[in-house]
Amino acid sequence: MESCELLISEVQKRSALWNKRNKKYRDRLFCDKEWSIVAKKTNLDKEDAKRKWRNLRDTFLKEKKKVKKCRSGDSQENAEIYTGKWIYYKLMLFLKDTTTPRNTEGNISDEENTEENTQQQNSDLSDIEENEHFSDSFTGNISSIPAVPNLFETIT
Secondary structure (H helix, E strand, C coil): CHHHHHHHHHHHHCHHHCCCCCCCCCCHHHHHHHHHHHHHHHCCCHHHHHHHHHHHHHHHHHHHHHCCCCCCCCCHHHCCCCCCCCCCCCCCHHHHHHCCCCCCCCCCCHHHHHHHHHHHHHHHHHHHHHHHHHHHHCCCCHHHCCCCCCHHHHHC
């Protein structure tokens, strides 16, 4: 139990290992040195420390999903406080802001989307105008509409 707490503490001190916004996060040589320091301080092999950290981080993310989100307009006083059973959740809360899901976008840009919407709206308007014109032509006497011959009667 203490080894996990020590590992969490050592990784937390080195934001380049967990914070994607850190400029050194993508520097593999720097991070490799940092993992060596963490491994030495926790008496673990470097690869074991990395593996254990990934497991802790993944478990934290799963636990974080269990936290109920407040709805718009709800007061924070009534928000449920997470009281999960995972003992390291509170220690790992420093990851909370760096693990939020990204905003996703569609494959149509706003410009294209606006252009398509305008074309669709114009098409809809012309259909409505055409239907109004068509329905106006039928407001007169129904007897003025020519009868359609029944093709089946002529065959037999």
